[in-house]
Amino acid sequence: MEPEEETRRVPLDRWCVLIEETVGHSSYLRWELTRIKSFGSRADALAEAANLAKGYEPQHPGKGRSRRIFRTGEDLWTVQVRGAKDETSHFRVVVAKPETP
Incomplete structure (x- = not known):
């Protein structure tokens, strides 16, 4: 899977949500x-990250039936x-x- 197109070059003033x-x-x-x-504010990124922790369906295992969030x-x-x-x-x-290399 490849990272989303819109985020390949994220401006340094943006906040990002990453999934590994x-x-x-x-x-x-x-x-x-x-x-x-990417998001314009840290608050928006944190809200999206919390939502993804609850609802993102990872590739493995297929058909997840339960999750534990830490x-x-x-x-x-x-x-x-x-x-x-x-x-x-x-x-x-x-x-x-993001930071400069």
């Missing part, structure tokens, strides 16, 4: 940044999702501001 998750299949699983969405920092959520066959996976939702 496991993608791929079988022996090709990898941890990847799959979504970047607010692990002021701008960070770690979400564990349990799938139909009791498999679990997790993803992170992060609020961040």
Whole structure:
């Protein structure tokens, strides 16, 4: 999965919501940044991040049936999702501001 088109070049004065998750299949699983969405204010980014922690459907496990949400920092959520066959996976939702390299 590729980050959203609108966020490839985010202005430095914007706040972003990032999602990191496991993608791929079988022996090709990898941890990847799959979504970047920008916002004009930190408050808007935090609201969207909280919503994504509650409702985002990660690639793994397929057909999530339950989730546990942990607010692990002021701008960070770690979400564990349990799938139909009791498999679990997790993803992170992060609020961040771009910096120059």
